Amino acid sequence: xxxxxxxxxxxxxxxxxxxxxxxxxxxxxxxxxxxxxxxxxxxxxxxxxxxxxxxxxxxxxxxxxxxxxxxxxxxxxxxxxxxxxxxxxxxxxxxxxxxxxxxxxxxxxxxxxxxxxxxxxxxxxxxxxxxxxxxxxxxxxxxxxxxxxxxxxxxxxxxxxxxxxxxxxxxxxxxxxxxxxxxxxxxxxxxxxxxxxxxxxxxxxxxxxxxxxxxxxxxxxxxxxxxxxxxxxxxxxxxxxxxxxxxxxxxxxxxxxxxxxxxxxxxxxxxxxxxxxxxxxxxxxxxxxxxxxxxxxxxxxxxxxxxxxxxxxxxxxxxxxxxxxxxxxxxxxxxxxxxxxxxxxxxxxxxxxxxxxxxxxxxxxxxxxxxxxxxxxxxxxxxxxxxxxxxxxxxxxxxxxxxxxxxxxxxxxxxxxxxxxxxxxxxxxxxxxxxxxxxxxxxxxxxxxxxxxxxxxxxxxxxxxxxxxxxxxxxxxxxxxxxxxxxxxxxxxxxxxxxxxxxxxxxxxxxxxxxxxxxxxxxxxxxxxxxxxxxxxxxxxxxxxxxxxxxxxxxxxxxxxxxxxxxxxx
RNA sequence: CGGGCUGUAGCGCAGUUUGGUAGCGCACUUGCUUUGGGAGCAAGGGGUCCUCGGUUCAAAUCCGAGCAGCCCGACCA
Numbered sequence: 001x002x003x004x005x006x007x008x009x010x011x012x013x014x015x016x017x018x019x020x021x022x023x024x025x026x027x028x029x030x031x032x033x034x035x036x037x038x039x040x041x042x043x044x045x046x047x048x049x050x051x052x053x054x055x056x057x058x059x060x061x062x063x064x065x066x067x068x069x070x071x072x073x074x075x076x077x078x079x080x081x082x083x084x085x086x087x088x089x090x091x092x093x094x095x096x097x098x099x100x101x102x103x104x105x106x107x108x109x110x111x112x113x114x115x116x117x118x119x120x121x122x123x124x125x126x127x128x129x130x131x132x133x134x135x136x137x138x139x140x141x142x143x144x145x146x147x148x149x150x151x152x153x154x155x156x157x158x159x160x161x162x163x164x165x166x167x168x169x170x171x172x173x174x175x176x177x178x179x180x181x182x183x184x185x186x187x188x189x190x191x192x193x194x195x196x197x198x199x200x201x202x203x204x205x206x207x208x209x210x211x212x213x214x215x216x217x218x219x220x221x222x223x224x225x226x227x228x229x230x231x232x233x234x235x236x237x238x239x240x241x242x243x244x245x246x247x248x249x250x251x252x253x254x255x256x257x258x259x260x261x262x263x264x265x266x267x268x269x270x271x272x273x274x275x276x277x278x279x280x281x282x283x284x285x286x287x288x289x290x291x292x293x294x295x296x297x298x299x300x301x302x303x304x305x306x307x308x309x310x311x312x313x314x315x316x317x318x319x320x321x322x323x324x325x326x327x328x329x330x331x332x333x334x335x336x337x338x339x340x341x342x343x344x345x346x347x348x349x350x351x352x353x354x355x356x357x358x359x360x361x362x363x364x365x366x367x368x369x370x371x372x373x374x375x376x377x378x379x380x381x382x383x384x385x386x387x388x389x390x391x392x393x394x395x396x397x398x399x400x401x402x403x404x405x406x407x408x409x410x411x412x413x414x415x416x417x418x419x420x421x422x423x424x425x426x427x428x429x430x431x432x433x434x435x436x437x438x439x440x441x442x443x444x445x446x447x448x449x450x451x452x453x454x455x456x457x458x459x460x461x462x463x464x465x466x467x468x469x470x471x472x473x474x475x476x477x478x479x480x481x482x483x484x485x486x487x488x489x490x491x492x493x494x495x496x497x498x499x500x501x502x503x504x505x506x507x508x509x510x511x512x513x514x515x516x517x518x519x520x521x522x523x524x525x526x527x528x529x530x531x532x533x534x535x536x537x538x539x540x541x542x543x544x545x546x547x548x549x550x551x552x553x554x555x556x557x558x559x560x561x562x563x564x565x566x567x568x569x570x
Numbered sequence: 571c572g573g574g575c576u577g578u579a580g581c582g583c584a585g586u587u588u589g590g591u592a593g594c595g596c597a598c599u600u601g602c603u604u605u606g607g608g609a610g611c612a613a614g615g616g617g618u619c620c621u622c623g624g625u626u627c628a629a630a631u632c633c634g635a636g637c638a639g640c641c642c643g644a645c646c647a
Contacts, residue, residue, distance in 0.1 A: 330647035513607040
């Protein structure tokens with residue numbers, strides 16, 4: 001491609017709208033432009049990268065038993081009502097009506113469509129297993145789209161759906177996808193980490209996420225420093241040990257704590273730390289009020305609580321509701337002598353606490369030396385806390401957990417029979433009995449991968465593409481107006497093109513500095529500089545964008561030298 | 571949905587406190603010079619100052635309402 005013809009509006013200055021590196025660089029490198037928050041147009045360079053990623057994904061998917069299809073973006077409400085997700089997905093879906101007043105949504109995902117598609121045709125165990133995938137635009141009305149392509153309202157996703165006769169078959173399909181994903185991310189040049197994950201709104205059993213470790217990641221993952229354990233903190237657990245030294249239950253006392261309404265406040269006021277306190281919270285799960293107890297220095301894991309309660313929506317109770325339950329405003333609430341009409345759940349760690357501090361349900365008062373069993377009861381102990389750095393690994397029981405931010409680029413689920421059951425997707429087994437199809441679903445965020453790749457690989461000058469997804473492999477910079485420079489550049493350009501190498505020729509009438517800077521910004525892996533200086537010595541100058549190293553090669557045998565060079569690039 | 575910040579040329583911003591003909595840098599157009607890391611000089615083009623309403627002789631500036639964008643939060647009692 002000749003850059004004089006390429007629609008490549010690069011920017012010198014960073015647009016104010018972009019906060020994180022990948023977003024800034026993609027705008028500056030002329031890869032995309034925003035139409036509305038989370039909705040982007042992809043320009044030639046950006047779209048080229050997207051297509052590269054799609055092709056690698058497609059190639060690896062086609063090597064599995066999965067077949068490519070294309071499902072509708074516009075979906076009818078009835079299939080969502082069948083699966084009971086019309087309400088559950090709720091505001092995340094863009095819903096609208098047609099002229100006949102029929103309800104539709106723009107597909108945020110395609111479990112419903114795929115299930116309704118196959119349920120009429122798949123009648124026999126002989127039709128299974130079946131695995132279908134598509135690469136397509138998804139629409140989700142995210143609460144807060146942000147970070148450019150990281151969390152968009154419209155984005156491209158590869159989604160695959162497996163259908164098996166039983167769970168054994170599902171396990172195999174799942175493993176096949178797992179292996180394919182590993183290959184895909186490897187080929188994309190992305191460093192990913194596989195972690196155990198929550199199934200969220202998709203429902204189902206096992207689930208793994210493929211994470212790119214990056215500071216800008218929106219997820220936190222817990223990684224054991226001595227074994228393979230890695231999990232999204234949404235579900236990561238830690239080994240709880242009974243570490244309390246003080247087993248004697250002291251006399252409960254009430255103390256004055258004027259205006260001390262927070263854990264930190266109590267830490268200062270009593271010169272102690274949060275691990276000695278019981279934090280009492282009132283949560284509202286789909287209109288049911290639930291009292292939750294945690295150690296003072298722990299954080300509630302909402303996902304764990306939501307899953308346990310099988311709630312759709314979980315939020316903090318209002319101040320009025322707190323007064324209603326505890327008879328006192330927030331800041332002094334506690335589990336002692338409260339009404340048993342509300343469910344009281346406690347994190348497992350509460351079991352190991354002795355002589356704790358908690359609110360007294362009286363303004364400006366707290367209790368000290370409060371003990372479970374004697375001073376308060378709970379309905380159930382369960383794991384409700386979010387793991388913290390330094391926690392003990394639940395698998396090897398010796399390593400310690402680190403927390404790292406990650407970008408979720410792939411997610412695989414064992415759905416089981418959730419959708420087939422609700423939507424009646426069944427088959428007849430060998431005995432002529434009707435059975436539910438066992439499903440799995442497998443997603444890869446194509447556009448998010450672009451952002452993740454940039455996050456993972458860039459420097460002060462711009463993007464540094466891995467070879468596999470670079471929009472072009474080589475960029476030729478003719479410097480100056482010298483005819484020989486022009487002719488030589490054209491010749492190299494044509495030769496490389498003939499060899500099937502994707503190459504950019506910067507034939508723009510720009511100064512050297514502009515060309516160098518744009519080449520760096522758009523991140524082409526190999527740069528060839530052609531100038532009168534180098535031609536005098538009968539050489540070409542090469543620069544490896546990934547390592548920053550410069551090389552000189554002879555003009556006589558450049559085709560092979562460049563091919564060699566490219567084959568060594570990452 | 572709550573909080574904070576912002577809205578002035580394609581981009582980055584000043585001007586708003588104290589009302590008085592709308593500015594700077596980059597980009598763009600033309601000419602000359604220049605040409606190995608975002609050139610210099612000169613001449614130009616481009617604005618509903620987010621919108622609507624109000625105050626005033628006069629509003630980018632003051633007041634009111636709305637809209638949009640960005641960031642943080644949406645459990646830490």
